[in-house]
Amino acid sequence: MRAPTNLPRPHAASLWRAMAGRVPTMDAPVSTGAPLARDLDVEVAIIGAGYSGLSAAHALQQRGVDCVVLDANPIGWGASGRNGGVVSSKFRLSFPSIASSHGLDVAIRMHRLAHDGVRAVQSLIDEFNLERARFEHTGSLRCAHTERALASICAEADWVRNTLKDTSMSVLTRAQIEHETGSKGFVGGVLSADAGTILPLEYVRGLAAGVTARGVPVYESTPVIDMQRADNARVLLRAPGGAVRAKQVIVATNAYSNLTDATSQYHRELVPFRSAMIATASLPPELDARLMVNGRSYTETRRMMKWFRKVDGRMLFGGRDAFGKEGELTGFDALQRAMVALFPDLAHVPVQYRWSGYVGMTFNALPHMGRSDDRTTFCLGYNGAGVAMASLIGQHAAALALGEKPELAMLAQEGLRPVPFHALRAPGVRLVAAWYQFLDAVGA
Ligand SMILES: Cc1cc2nc3c(=O)[nH]c(=O)nc-3n(C[C@H](O)[C@H](O)[C@H](O)COP(=O)(O)OP(=O)(O)OC[C@H]3O[C@@H](n4cnc5c(N)ncnc54)[C@H](O)[C@@H]3O)c2cc1C
Incomplete structure (x- = not known):
């Protein structure tokens, strides 16, 4: 069994990487930094050291596993x-669509899980003192690109307020959105107060340092x-x-x-979809003072959704981009054009960072977890x-691996359910994306 020759790979050339490089961000090494170089026998082995794997490790460590x-x-x-x-x-x-297809009780449980996610971030930040991850609970603003889209997100916000008694959502007028974002591109929007922004690489590195400091070995450059x-009721990795x-694997x-x-x-199980991001150079002070004054995260209602935020006086702009592969330069010019269409003042601000990655999309648009x-x-x-x-979910995966029954509502899945015709996913994604772009362009 030979290791793939293209692993390990270097980090994407992101703004996050540059920020982490400029300022030494960790007091302690992230982990051993070294690959596994011996044999181990453990209760639970976790493959993948992103948020899922590391929060699972933290939950197991807390239980003494x-x-x-x-x-x-x-x-x-x-x-x-x-x-x-x-x-x-x-x-x-959306929660109303969950209620209409699966009943109100399921919608309530899903709503609880969604807000528990934000609590999970906050409690990990607090527990490991991750100030450098700069989690800011500033809320997220969904900006409507058409009156029709606005009516739809307002109806959803009303339903959540009236039926689920969630008062964290409120409607903003066109003028308020323009003042908040500095863009004239939106007709109104909905603010979700229980949301915010974080520095993602600092967060994941902080989690790795935190669990390592508690005695959980994290081996990098170690492809399974x-x-x-x-035998002996083990899995051999x-x-x-x-x-x-290991007795159990996550x-x-x-x-x-x-x-x-x-x-x-x-x-x-997934249809991977490329997601691309750009970050500008530092904005001129006048623009910095006028754009995104409340420092929230911002998304819009187009099917091929774009999102944006500011970090240290730079504009970050991201979007789904099904047409390129990770590492390719395709899609970035289109992203910059979309940014300038919403913020014409950015036409002369250079883009300094361009990077992309894959997001895991599922057919039912929900995360999947269970036992294979x-x-x-x-x-x-x-x-x-x-x-x-x-x-x-990483914490719930840890519970599931130990035979507990965490509340998963619609996220629970028995066994794997491969996407049909998975081999055709790439052309399929391109076809769907082209259709979505057409619908967005005609305002449907
Ligand atoms: C460009 C982009 C923008 C996004 N923006 C947002 C956002 O703003 N907000 C938001 O909520 N979500 C966003 N997401 C999604 C979010 O980042 C992911 O949902 C989340 O990080 C998933 O975490 P994870 O731990 O499950 O997976 P990952 O962080 O992808 O970790 C998986 C790990 O598994 C490792 N691995 C894979 N196979 C093996 C193997 N065989 N052996 C050993 N290791 C292996 C990989 O090296 C990788 O490190 C975005 C995603 C992308 C790509």
Whole structure:
């Protein structure tokens, strides 16, 4: 069994990477930084050291369970180190639509899970003193690009307020949105107060440092290249430098599950969708003072959604971009054009950072978690909203692996359910994206 020659890989050339490089961010090493170089026998082995895997490790450590985390790459190489840092308390499926298809009780439980995600981030930040991750509970503003879209998100906010008694959502007028964002591109919007922003790479590195300091070994540059059921009720994981025998395994590899054959069956649960981001140079002081005055995260209502925020006086702008591959430069010019269309004043501000990564989309637009057999638990498919949810779901994966029954509402899944015609996912995604772009363009 040979290790893939393209692993480990360097971090994406993101603003987060540059910020982490300029200022030495960790008081202690993130982890041993070294690959696994011996054999281990543990209760639970976790594959993947993003938010999912590390929050699972933290939950296990708190229960006194002997565990280890293995990642093919440096900490934060995956989506957890390169995302937009929008901390949100929602799923891609709206709560009214969940209530109409699955009943009010399920909608209430899903609503609780969504807000528990934000609490999970806050409590990890507090517990490990992660000030450098700069979690700011400033809220998230959903900006409507048409009257029709505004009517739809206002109706949803009313329903959540009246039916779920959630007062954290409020409607903002066109003038308020213009004042907040500095853009004339929106007709109104809805503010969700229980949301905010974070520095994603600092957060994941802080989690890794935190669990390492509590005695959980986190091995970087350690691809799991083989996973087999073994005797003595164990699973045997093989990495290039050693093997791990574990009673239980948690697979937390999400949209990067196809890095090796050992985890690729989990990739077939998902349709990976490329998500791209740009960050400008520092804004001129006058613009900095006028754009996004409340420092929230901002999303819009187009199907091919864009989102934006400010970090240290720079504009960050992200969007779904199904047309390129990770690492390719396609899509960034279109993203910059979309940014300038909303913020014409940015036309002459250079873009300094461009990066992308894969988000794990699922057919039902919800995360999936469960057991693929009696010794293996999986959690994946955050549909581009995993900062808060993966921080929570990782803890629930730990509970599931120990035989507990955490509240998962619609996220629970029995066994794996591969996406049909998975091999056709790339052309399929391009087709759907082109259709969405057409609908957005005609304002449908
Ligand atoms: C560009 C972008 C922007 C995003 N913006 C936001 C946002 O603003 N807000 C939000 O909520 N969500 C956002 N997301 C989604 C969010 O980042 C993810 O949902 C979340 O980080 C998933 O965390 P994870 O731990 O499950 O997976 P990851 O962080 O991707 O970690 C998986 C890890 O598994 C490792 N791995 C894979 N296979 C193996 C193997 N065989 N052996 C060992 N290790 C393996 C990988 O190296 C990787 O480090 C964004 C995603 C991207 C890509």
